[in-house]
Amino acid sequence: MLLDSNPSTRPVNADNPFTVPDLQRHTIRPFGVYVLNGLASTGENLIALDTIRGYLIQVDCLNDSTTVLNPHHLEQFMDATGLSIWQEQIWFARDEQVYWCTFEDLTPRKFISLPYPVNGVAVKESAVYVTCQKYGYILIFNRDTGSEITRFPLPGVGEENLSIRDEELWVCDTLERSVYCLDRATGELQFSILTPYENPTGITFHPDPFTGESILYLCYAQEERYIRDNPNRADDPYELAVRDRTFIHPLHFHYDAEKRYTLSNGYLMEMSYVEELSPLEDVTLTDLEWRIAMPASTDRQKILHIEPIGMPYEEEIQNGQRVAVFRFDRLEKNEGRIFGWKALMEVRGIKYQLNFRDTEDIPVLTEEFQQRYLVDDDELAMDKPAIQWAAREAIGTETNILRQVLKIRNYVYDRMSYGIKPHIDTPDVALERGVGSCGEYVGILLALARLNGIACRTVGRYKCPSDPDRRNVPLEPDFNHVWIEFYVPGYGWLPMESNVDDVIEGGPYPTRFFMGLPWFHAEISKGIPFERIAAPNLPEEISIGDLSLNHVRFTILEELPPPQAT
Structure with a gap:
């Protein structure tokens, strides 16, 4: 065995030149698929459903290798959603119907019909859980008789997919970009999680083949715009086009029951805020004080380092917030300067878990x-x-x-x-x-x-x-x-x-x-002005926009490891 020099990778075989990824941060990108809308695990294999092609695929988490399991039954799986696997049975929905089949016989058999389109299916033992956005409920049926047992209100407002772990019912919502952990018996919300990407369309737990640790996987389906080089338009070949983007990625989470919040996937990033003097007005200022708020340390945002750009500043604390103060003895008209700060920080998604009962008294x-x-x-x-x-x-x-x-x-x-x-x-x-x-x-x-x-x-x-x-x-x-x-x-x-x-x-x-923020929000000024200037001879009609142009830059460096208890 060889050990790769990157600590985020795992041992690889000497005969295999490809690095084995860290599955906790590896994005799985199956080949030849368009819109994944269903995800399940057999315990040994990760299974997904492409609703456009009708592919039922098996995906290798290590190298994205993709195998079509139903090459002769594509039409029966087109437009299907809500994949679930119970023992040797494959369950899914299409339009208003819920179907099941087996790995040996992929001919779908109808289980139930609803008046409205079905979005998600999960099965465990004798219970079949079905989501229907238009109904607004998770409906629970007896697997043997098809009769309804009970129903729970949907936790979100979008189309929702399902998975089951022990006595927990896990729900992902396309519009809410959220995952909900519910009590499987009562439907009571335990906690919720914000996802790093938008439009999650499938959810399952799958074991890491090296450690056996259970990883919560979500699949996502989106469209992205890109610039296409069209060879048939020689005079102006570049045009805006749209293509499908679908993939599978781990969802990290840590629920802090004492502090009542859930942290999810995070990223190490640099953020810089810089002002470039570019005056629109001919004005000379003396004893100018230029204040710019800096990023805050919060439950979801950790500041590792801040440094000045262009010229030094003095740091002050205003109402508990850090502020960079730049001072100019004299600022001449048409003077050129660049100044600001750059921060290295860790940011995560956060969702606070207070409910109405918690705030009654x-x-x-x-x-x-x-x-x-x-x-x-x-x-x-x-x-x-x-x-x-x-x-x-x-x-x-x-x-x-x-x-x-x-x-x-x-x-x-x-x-x-x-x-x-x-x-x-x-x-x-x-x-x-x-x-x-x-x-x-x-x-x-x-x-x-x-x-x-x-x-x-x-x-x-x-x-x-x-x-x-x-x-x-x-x-x-x-x-x-x-x-x-x-x-x-x-x-x-x-x-x-x-x-x-x-x-x-x-x-x-x-x-x-x-009560939640995604990872891409930068919390800077809380209850104080973000930026302001002051000088004894500052004309009342002159604003920051009359004196400068701002330049804001983010650089995402890497995905953080899963959050841990502190």
Whole structure:
């Protein structure tokens, strides 16, 4: 045996020149498949279903080798979803029907029919679990008789697939980009996990062939845009095209029952924020102080190192947040400078696990928090009758703080659509218009929450482009971004996205980023301005945008090992 020099790989045979990957971080990319929409394990082999070709495939986790198991039964498996294997039986769904067959005889046999399309199937012993998005339930049937035993509400709002481990029912949701662990007997949610990629379409547990450790695998199905070189267009050969992208990847998770959150896949990345002086106005400033907030250390974000770019800074702490302060004795008109910071950090997905029962009886908000986080400190129009009326209408008679925040979010989503504007209007103007940017969503959410006695603050500032496969290349976000955190007395601050979950006209809206953040959010400024300037002779009409251009860069270096208990 040879031992590869890379510690993330495993021993390989001397006759095999290919490195054996670290399966905890290896992406499996089967050959010749288009849309995987079902995943299962026999204990020895990983099995997947390509809904486009009708392939039932066996995949080698080590080298992606792909074998079609049903070469003569493709038509029967086309458009199929929800793969499950129980002993020698193969279970799947197609349209409104659930079918089963065996490995020896791949002719499908109908088990049940529903009035609506079936999305997922899981089987254990005498129970068959079936998901149906349009029904809104997980339906449980007797495998021998086909009669319904009971049903559980679906934990999410998208199409959901299933797997079973011991007494746990595991559910992945395409729209929520989440996995839910439920009690198999009662359907009660134990915890949920955010996935590193969007649109998970299959889920299973499969043993590592070297260690025997169980790995939670998800398959994903997406479309990606790319630049195609079209030889038939000699004058302008480059065109935008779309292709299928489907793969299998481990989902890491660590549920901290004491702290009430679940961490998932994470990445080591560099982030830099740099200002380039490029004045639009001829202005000379003296004793200029330029403050830029720096990334924060949080439950999901660990700062390993920060260093200056271009010129040194002094670090200050403002309301518990780190701020880089650059000082200029004199800044001449048309002067050229580059300055900022670069951070090395670990980021993960996080989902907090508080539920409505946990917040039925909470302490009263302290006087300090009332004075700091219930005031109109950012042109929130909290004195306007329209905003005060909206704050009352949004929560109605609800008294539970989690339900109040969720109702406020849904109220705003019902009345707003996302759109980029050159400036941010006050909440009364934005709410009346019905279209707003993330900053305007945040303003309305802050105003309605604070008027209802819920302490909250603005958080931002940037999101890394969210494809974790694009590693070791500079990635630049298109926009800045802000969201909010709300405070639950007796527990602490919880995140909530501003506009991102407003994806279904009229709802139901996903709750993936309600008390959760994906790995690609960079938490920088919490309750303080991200950037500001001050000088004795600074004209009132001059802003940062009049003086400089910003440059934001992310570089994803590697996927982190699975999270561990701390």
